[in-house]
Amino acid sequence: MADYTPYQEQIYATLVHGADPHYWHDKTIAPYMAPFLDDPYRLGPLLASAKKQGVDTFVLKAGWQQAAHTVAGLEATIASAFPYTAPPLTPALPVEARLDAALSADAAPWLELYCAHSRHWAPRAAAGFHQAVGLWLLSTIAARRICVHLGKPEFPMLFLALVAPSTLYTKTTTAHIARKGLKQAGCQFFLTPDRITPQALIRRMSGYVDEDYGGMDISEQETRRHDLAFAGQRGWYYEEWGSMLGQMRRHDSVMAEFHGILRVLDDGSEDFGTETLLRGLERVTDPALALLCSATATDLAPYMRPGSPWWHDGFWPRFAFITPCLDEQPSLAEQPAGLDDLPSDLVRTLHAWHLRLGEPACTIVPAADTTHKGASRWRIQRPAFAPQVLGFPAEVRAAYNTYNRALTTLIIEKQVEADLSACYGRFHAKALRIAILLASLQDAPQIAMRHWAYAQQVTESWRTMLHHLLALAAASEPLSREQIWEERIENLLSSCGAMTAREIQRHLFRCMSRDLKHLLDAMVAVGRIIMIPKGRTALYMLPLDAPPDHNTLEED
Numbered sequence: 001m002a003d004y005t006p007y008q009e010q011i012y013a014t015l016v017h018g019a020d021p022h023y024w025h026d027k028t029i030a031p032y033m034a035p036f037l038d039d040p041y042r043l044g045p046l047l048a049s050a051k052k053q054g055v056d057t058f059v060l061k062a063g064w065q066q067a068a069h070t071v072a073g074l075e076a077t078i079a080s081a082f083p084y085t086a087p088p089l090t091p092a093l094p095v096e097a098r099l100d101a102a103l104s105a106d107a108a109p110w111l112e113l114y115c116a117h118s119r120h121w122a123p124r125a126a127a128g129f130h131q132a133v134g135l136w137l138l139s140t141i142a143a144r145r146i147c148v149h150l151g152k153p154e155f156p157m158l159f160l161a162l163v164a165p166s167t168l169y170t171k172t173t174t175a176h177i178a179r180k181g182l183k184q185a186g187c188q189f190f191l192t193p194d195r196i197t198p199q200a201l202i203r204r205m206s207g208y209v210d211e212d213y214g215g216m217d218i219s220e221q222e223t224r225r226h227d228l229a230f231a232g233q234r235g236w237y238y239e240e241w242g243s244m245l246g247q248m249r250r251h252d253s254v255m256a257e258f259h260g261i262l263r264v265l266d267d268g269s270e271d272f273g274t275e276t277l278l279r280g281l282e283r284v285t286d287p288a289l290a291l292l293c294s295a296t297a298t299d300l301a302p303y304m305r306p307g308s309p310w311w312h313d314g315f316w317p318r319f320a321f322i323t324p325c326l327d328e329q330p331s332l333a334e335q336p337a338g339l340d341d342l343p344s345d346l347v348r349t350l351h352a353w354h355l356r357l358g359e360p361a362c363t364i365v366p367a368a369d370t371t372h373k374g375a376s377r378w379r380i381q382r383p384a385f386a387p388q389v390l391g392f393p394a395e396v397r398a399a400y401n402t403y404n405r406a407l408t409t410l411i412i413e414k415q416v417e418a419d420l421s422a423c424y425g426r427f428h429a430k431a432l433r434i435a436i437l438l439a440s441l442q443d444a445p446q447i448a449m450r451h452w453a454y455a456q457q458v459t460e461s462w463r464t465m466l467h468h469l470l471a472l473a474a475a476s477e478p479l480s481r482e483q484i485w486e487e488r489i490e491n492l493l494s495s496c497g498a499m500t501a502r503e504i505q506r507h508l509f510r511c512m513s514r515d516l517k518h519l520l521d522a523m524v525a526v527g528r529i530i531m532i533p534k535g536r537t538a539l540y541m542l543p544l545d546a547p548p549d550h551n552t553l554e555e556d
Contacts, residue, residue, distance in 0.1 A: 011029050012036065013471030015033075015046060017470070033064050034064045034065065036064075040487050096402055110441055113346060114134040114342075114346060117177070120336060121177055121335075126325070129164075129171065130174065131458065132320070136160050136235070136237075139158040140234075140290040141353065142156050142290075142440065144232075144233050144288035145357040145387050146388045148432070149392070152268070153387065153389075154436070157288055157433065159293075160291070160319065161292075161294070162293070163322065164324055168330040169330065175292060181347070184341060184342050184347045184350075185342075185354060186351055187354055192235065198254065204231065205284040206284050207379075210378075225364055229359055230359075231380070233289075240299075241299065262318070263315060272284045297469065297475070300469070304473045308419070311419040312422065320430055320465075322465055323472065356443065357388065357440075360383075361385075362382050390436060390439055393448075396435075396446075396447050396449055396452045399456070403427075403428045407427055408424070427463055431455040434455035435451040482519065485511055486519060486523060488507065493540060497545060500540070501513075504516065529542060
C-alpha cells in the first residue's frame with residue numbers, strides 16, 4: 001500500500017465525505033489522486049462516494065490516469081499554490097466563541113510536565129495521546145470527589161479512545177505510563193481488571209466483600225477496606241477495544257449490557273442498581289468511571305457507518321476520540337533505555353491531591369442476608385460522602401455558554417453531519433470536566449478563565465480529530481463482495497482486453513451467473529464498461545478499448 005502525503009489524505013477525506021461534483025474533476029487534484037487507483041482498499045470507498053454524487057467514475061479515473069505522470073515530487077508541492085483550496089474537514093468555530101491562546105497560560109503545569117515525560121518515554125505516540133492519557137489519569141483519581149453545580153452536580157468523568165494503526169503510534173506504551181503513575185501515587189486500587197464482564201463490574205463497584213475477608217490478617221483487611229471505600233469509582237484501560245465492541249453488538253453476548261451501563265456511568269447519577277433472582281440487588285453508590293480505550297479505525301469502522309444507531313443513542317457522543325493529526329507521520333524515534341517511572345515531583349502532586357480530596361469512611365461488618373447465591377457473608381457500611389464543590393464564576397460560565405451556543409449553531413445551520421450532532425452537543429460538557437480537573441489539581445476554589453481556555457483548546461482539538469476519524473473509518477471500511485468483483489472485472493478487461501461473460505466468470509471466485517449478469521449490466525449502465533454484441537454472445541471491454549463505431553454496432 002502506498003504512503004500518502006498529508007495533503008493527499010486531506011483531499012481523499014474531502015471527496016469521501018461528499019465533495020462538490022465539480023471538485024472531483026479539478027485538474028489540480030488529479031495528480032494527487034492518481035496513486036489511489038492502484039490501491040483497491042482506498043479506491044472502493046472513493047468510487048462509491050463519487051457515484052452518490054453523480055460523478056462519472058470512468059471519466060474520473062481516466063482523468064486521474066492521464067495525470068499520473070505528475071505524481072512524482074508531490075510531497076515537495078505546496079498545496080496553497082493551487083487556485084482551489086479543499087474545504088476543511090472541521091467546520092470553523094464561530095468567531096464569538098474563539099479564545100486567545102494566551103488565556104490558557106499556567107492553567108495546567110502538572111499536565112504539561114506529564115506530557116513532556118510521556119513524550120520522552122513514548123516518542124512514537126501521536127501528539128494528542130500524551131495529553132489525553134494524562135487527563136484520564138486525573139479523571140481516575142478525581143473519583144467523583146469534585147464537581148460544580150449546574151442544576152445538578154457535574155463530575156469530571158472522561159471516556160477517551162486512542163485511535164491509530166497498530167504498532168505505529170504506541171498506544172499501549174503511552175497508557176502504561178499513566179497506569180504505572182497511578183500505582184506510584186498509591187492509587188492503584190482505582191484500576192479495574194483489564195478484562196471484566198458487565199455483571200462482574202457492577203458486583204465489584206457495588207462493594208462486594210470477598211468470602212475470605214475474615215481469614216485475612218489485620219494489614220490485609222485494612223488494605224481491602226481502603227479499596228472498598230472507593231468501590232464505586234473506577235479507572236479502566238481497555239486495550240484492543242474492537243473485540244469488546246464486536247461482542248457488545250451481539251444480543252446473545254454477556255458483553256451487550258455494557259452498551260447501557262457505560263452510558264449510565266458517564267451521567268453522574270447518584271446510584272445505579274441491578275437485581276436478579278439469583279444475586280439479589282446490587283447497588284452502586286456514587287458511581288464514576290474514567291475509561292481509556294485503544295483501537296484502530298478499522299475496528300471502529302463497522303460501527304461508525306452513516307446512520308449507525310450508536311451515533312444517535314448517546315453511546316458515541318460520550319467518547320472523545322484521539323487520533324494522530326492529519327499531517328502527523330509515524331515517528332522512527334528510538335525507545336530510551338531505563339524505566340518510565342514518573343518523576344517524584346509529579347507523583348507527590350498526585351498523592352497530595354488524592355489526600356486533599358479525602359477518603360470516604362468505610363467499615364466492613366457481617367451481612368444480615370446471605371440467602372442469595374453468591375452473596376457474601378460480609379457487607380460494607382459507607383456514610384454519604386460529600387464531594388468538594390468548585391465555584392463557577394460568571395466570566396467562565398459566560399464562556400461555557402458561548403461555546404455551547406456556537407456548537408449548537410453549527411448543528412442548526414447544518415454545517416455538521418446529522419450523525420455528529422449529539423457529539424457536538426457534548427463538547428462543552430467535556431471541556432467543563434477538563435476545567436474541573438485542572439482547577440482542583442491546582443487547589444483553586446473555583447474554575448478560573450485560564451482553566452476554561454485550556455479545556456476548550458483540548459476539546460477543539462478533539463472536535464477536529466472526530467472529523468479526521470470519520471475519514472479514517474470510511475477509508476478503512478472493507479470492500480463489499482460486489483465492489484471487489486467490479487474492481488476485478490475492470491482489472492481483467494484492462495489486462496486481457498475484450499472478454500465474454502463466461503471468460504470473465506472463470507476469474508471470479510464463487511460468482512454465480514445471475515450475480516455476474518447483474519454486475520455487468522450495472523457497470524454498463526453507469527459507463528464503467530462497454531458491451532458489444534457478437535453473434536449469440538457479447539463482448540465486454542473498457543470504453544477506451546471500444547472501436548470508434550461501437551454505437552453503430554450495438555444498434556445493428
